[in-house]
Amino acid sequence: MDHDCGCGNEAPAAHHTGHGTGHHTAPLTFDADGQLVVGPVIRPELLTRPCPIGTLDGSWLLELERRTVFGPEVRGAMRIEVGNSSLRVSGDMYSRRVFPPVLEPRLPIPSPFPIPDPGPLAGAVAGGVRPVAGGPDADTVEHGAEAGEAGAAGDDAAALAFPLLGFRWYPAFPTSEYSWYFRSNGATYAGGTLTVQIVRHLWNRSTQEFVSTDTGTLTLRCRRPLVVAAAATVLGPSQQMTGTLSIGGTVTDVTARKTSPMYRGCRIEVDAMVNRVFPASATIGSGATATVRSVYATAGWDVTVVTDEINVPNDADLTNAELATLMTGHRQAVPGEGWRLWLFVGSSQGGLFGIMFDDDTVPREGAAGFADVRLGNDSFIAAAARGRPLDEVPAAFLRTLVHEAGHAFNLWHPKHDVHNPGIGIEIMNQTGDVMGFATAANPYPGNAGFVFSDHDRTSLIHSPDPQVRPGWKNFGWGHGDLSAGLPAPVDVAGLGGDTGDEGLELTVAMPAQAFVGEYVTAEVALTNVSDQPRTVTTLINLSEGDLVFLHTPPDHSLQHLVDVAIGCGPRPTVVLQPGESVRNHVQVFFTNQGVTFTEPGRHTVAAQLEVDPLTTVRSAPVTVDVRGPASDAEVDISAKTLTPGVGRAMALGDFATDVSARAVLTDLAEQHSDTDTGAAGALVLANALTRTFSDVRAQDVRAAAPDEAAHFLDLALSGRSAQRAAELAVTVASPTEKDAPVVAGTIAALKPRAKGGARSAAGKDFAAAQRVAADFTEPQGR
Amino acid sequence: MTDTAADTVRGGGLELRLRPAAASVPLDRVVFADVELVATGGPATVSARLNLVEGDLEIEVAGAGRTPVRATWPWPVDSAPRSVDLPAGGRLVAAVPLISSGSVPLFAAPGRYELTARFAARRGESVAARPVALVRTAPDDAALAARLGDRDVLQSLLGAGVIGAAAPSLELLAASADAGTAAAANLALGRTGVLADAAADPAVVRAVAALLPPGATGQDDRRDAVASRVTAQAAARDAAALTGRPLAE
Structure with a gap:
């Protein structure tokens, strides 16, 4: 953690200008109480130190300096996701020729989303679901808390309570100017310098497809004032990075300006048919209160919900053609390039809960939830919800509406996703599948998870604009039959995917699905992937202390699993030649924690093995979707x-x-x-x-x-x-x-x-x- | 192995059967197929969502030298599970349109295709049908085939209503010599009377059942009009496909 000690001893070494060049040599002066004297004596804005890594987290406007006045103006959105053990970067760049040429680069005009007046359906104060997780340092926690407040305070109240949130914005440009997408392929952050190895995917504007790739390096320096006024911790001009982009044989100066501690934003306009109720907020299974905004905030999205019409004329049964017509007739005209989506609270379409009905030439701009369809009377449905119309069960209806909006952002049902992320209880699972994890003791909708799966969250944050932005590529581009999409960004070296020893690979294989009470086994293998022989333990079992399973049940607690009986003794070893493995099968059904998979939902299990007294290796986690017994x-x-x-x-x-x-x-x-x-x-x-x-x-x-x-x-x-x-x-x-x-x-x-x-x-x-x-x-x- | 006559795979007392309405279909016609889930091992409670709309039924289409694609509805939906009780030997019958993968035509060119169906019959249990062959031949009317590839037309057929600028193309399709293709177009154009008058033709019933699958779509006068004409015992399967009610052995 980077502390501002105020002692002055480190200050001379950290005296950089905002651009990281030159040194500031002004002496520091302290008053009789030892407090730094700020004012005419020094210029604290010139005293800088490296930004904590958490400062990087969020959305940035990235601008390339034009090499000549005739060169294109290149700018776009960059998203830096700083997790507890990961750092990923992606971005979408847009270019245009500016005529007549201007001598100075045009600075973009920040275009925050208009903060709407509270709509007729607003007013419920939400709380509970905490959005964007913060990083490990003080600044990020501060930003995370700020975002949390935004998510917790309800869609419109947030902006009123925190006026500075109005400064948040998300760079968006005409699709006709789209040029390339980039993602990190490894990165380092040291001494305030972020170095990102990027893979660039060039866009063909004629075919509207990515056509080729190349690689380069993006280097950005982040410094912040040594002395920070409280107000400056919120987004402000000080949150700026400068550096270079080396790609395609050229090196270009770049500037990045932070636009938000979140990653992407979208304005969702809600229109409702007469006598149908939009769930502005809902109490979910955990007892927390969720809103559309708060659920999307868990994926780092800044969604502004605008409730507009609530008296759209009644029509008992809606076809897709009628939904398309309703969208045309009722959607507000909003100028600018900000992302937007139309979400309709309609009557019914057969037995469907909701549909993303818009897959025309300007697709994914509209989705609908159906208020009149009734939940079943099954025992796995909460008693109070049985037989009720969907809009009388706010949690269920909210889940469906968030789900349908997810389709508009090109997310697929996990069971249909070409990436096979596995079914579970998260938002993009069909309600029927979520109900599959419900029991009489943990009924729907209380058992539903109001979060996105990691796969979908990564897609929402890092997939290219054409894939995610409503109105661009068709549904299925990125997860479905139209394309599997581009690879996700790679974690920064040394933070994510740390296995403990590069020369050894530990893997664990388990069934992807199981029912409660089923006997589950796992195969654990340790492989020497180096080119040198390695001496390793042969105790590949849960009874003798070297191997432990790290189990995360659906409630996200962490359990260390070992056998019910533990033996002690010497550690026998074996020499693994390069390419060789030592392996064993173990039961995971019953351990020191009792029956492992008692709770329906998504579990993860990772293995951790003490190979020798100095080396511990870890496997990638595997997912086990646990359901109740069916037959x-x-x-x-x-x-x-x-x-x-x-x-x-x-x-x-x-x-x-x-x-x-x-x-x-x-x-x-x-x-x-x-x-x-x-x-x-x-x-x-x-x-x-x-x-x-x-x-x-x-x-x-x-x-x-x-x-x-x-x-x-x-x-x-x-x-x-x-x-x-x-x-x-x-x-x-x-x-x-x-x-x-x-x-x-x-x-x-x-x-x-x-x-x-x-x-x-x-x-x-x-x-x-x-x-x-x-x-x-x-x-x-x- | 491919055999249109032996088109089942057993699994857990259930069999899934997929059978295209015709073994060979020109590209200017709409392809429909019959699907059946049979309780071969005794009474069974199974998912009633035997349709392409809700995602429990998947049909993969593999052409020579092409990446397999799935027949899917253009619009992703969310719905609750629905189940139906099958007696021993009982059947759940349905019809499906094989038109598109999303909003893209399912069959890109003439050729031989292999169709594989899989159905999530119960929680955690999928049943696969034996692969069957379907030959798409060159169109008799290339212009009509081109219209069938238009996004608005595909969506109009699958949405059972006119979407965008599809009306002129739907009029041409409604004049097709193929009863199923004509019925699909008439359905989108809302010509209930025409459909009812032709309800004696199994191809018409199949098209209506495929494009207005019971349960996934709500009450519909067009389907009701056709169903009201399908009363004879000989047409029990047609009635079952229109209503979603299972057939006894």
Whole structure:
């Protein structure tokens, strides 16, 4: 953190002018109380120091200095996203010839969105959902708090309460002047200098497509006054960077002026059909209050909602043609290039909740939500919402309206997105899919997340203007069949995607979806991606302390997952040659935290492995979408595996003296051995019943039951590949029991399958099973 | 494997069947297909959203040497889940238009295409149909084929109403010798009487069911007029496609 100590000792070294050139040598003078004397003695605006990194966060107007008076005027929007562990940069540049040539570069006239009068539907004071997360330093927190106030105070009240917010604006230029898009491909920020490796995508104005790329370097210096007046911490002329852009064989001076601590802005005009209610605010599941503005603020968008007409004549059923006509007739004419969207609160269109109806030659300018359609009477819908028209359930209707507006910004349903981000409870999931995560205990709309997924948030902030801006490229350009879009910006080096050791790669593979109560396993692999041999631990399991899973449930808390039983001992190692891996399968169903996936919604799991005493590596997180059990079979499985004692038995590979757990496991195995969960139960029984068990406390011995064990082993192996059977066997065995009978027993039972020879499919399957078992009993690099 | 007669894939007691209305269709005609979800393993509660509007049904179209594209509605929608109870052997039947991917024509050129349907029948469970072949032949009327590629015309057909400057093209399509194509155009032009008079033709019923899918679209006089003429037992499938009610075995 960069502190302004005021002691004067560091000041001489930090005396730069606003442009970072030359040095200011004026002495600092302090009064009798040790306070810096500001005034005629010094010029504090000339005393500068590097900006904290958080200062960079937000929207900037980027201008290239014209090389000659005949050169084109090039300027555009630059977005710098500073996260807790990431920094991404993107921008959209526009150029035009200026005739007659002018001697001085034209300074753009800031064009803030007009702050509207509160509309007839406004007035609800919102609060709760906190928008843009701030950076780690004081300045960014200040800006984040400021943005938070804006989001929390409601759409129009914010501007009234914070007049300086009127200075926020978002550079927007005619689409006909669009020239290129750029994104970061790595960056550094040190000593107040931001150096960004950029990839530039050149735009063909005739074809309206990106046609070629080149690379360059954008360097910007950010200094701020050593002495900062309180008012100057808000957006002001001091928030300016200067530097150079080196690309295409030329070096050009550039200036960046901060326009907002948020990234993009849009004016949303809301018109409503008579007797239909626009949800100006809604209480969401967390108890917070959300608005259209506050939800978009979570993605760094500065949305101004203007409620205009509320008496659009009634029409009980609306076709898309009628919606298009309504937009033409009722949308306000707003001058300028600011982004805008028309959002209509209409009656109905069949059973639809909403639609983005505008995909014509000037597409994505209008979307609609339907107030009259009723929610169902299902148990997973909140009792107060069942059978109600959508506009009588503000949270549900608000979600749909924000969702439809998201389509207008070219976001797709996750399940239809070519990037396969996975379904969940976030805004761009269809309501039907969000309802899929609801239960009677956590019903819709309370279970819905009023945030955008990371994938959609990144798109909203960093995708090119033609993709995002309403009225430009058609729906589907960027996420759908029309194009997959351009890659997202890359994090600044050393902040994002830090895996701990560049020479080692840790990966974790898990199913993308699971239902509550399903037995879930993961494969963890450590690979030497360097060109030198590496000595690494072989304890790729959750029982012996080297491996831990970092689990984030839908409530975004963080859990460290390890096994219910932890063993201690020396760390065996193996030498991994370049390209070799050591791997293992582990169960994630039941850990020290109990059943892992009890909550429907999106979970993430990342692995962290202590490779040696000095090296810890981390995997990229994987996403697991957890839903409630759907079929009768799943409900029954869930009921059984969530029975107290069963999870622990599955984690230990033995029911010990718990006769109740044994009974449930027996039913699970007998009734559901066609599923992996049932097979896992059978394998636990096979493992336990193969051997005796001494109950020290009761001074009793549980006898082995080899016939029963063989029966359950048969159940587990039946209809299952040898490899999968072995994977399940090694996960039910306790990792500290390398000689667990279920592993050896499984391999022995599978061996007859390989009679066809090593080259047969069955032989290869058996060989894979042997490798899985060997990874458990005697891990080695391969 | 491609076989228009053996067009099912079993999965979890459900079968999905996709069958184009014709194996070969010129490019100046609208293609429709029948879709069926059959409960082969006993009674089943399944999604009733067997249509292209709501996104549960996906049909991928792969042409030789071309990137596969999905048949999609031009406009993304949000809706609630709807389910229907199928008795053992019961069928949920529907018709779909194979016109566009978004607002872009689905079939770019004459050729042989492979169609693969997938339906999210239940939460977490998708059923795939066996791929089927469809041949798009050169148009009999190239000018008409060009009009079918126009954005306003595509959207008018799929939106069942005139959008933009599509009316003249729709008039030409309404005169098509192909009953399904003509019905689609007449639907957009709002000619309820014409549709009702032709309701005995399965191609007309299929077009109306495909472009006004029950559940996804609201009450509609045009669909009601056609449905009122489809009463004979022999047309039970047509009635089911228009109403969304399942068929017994």
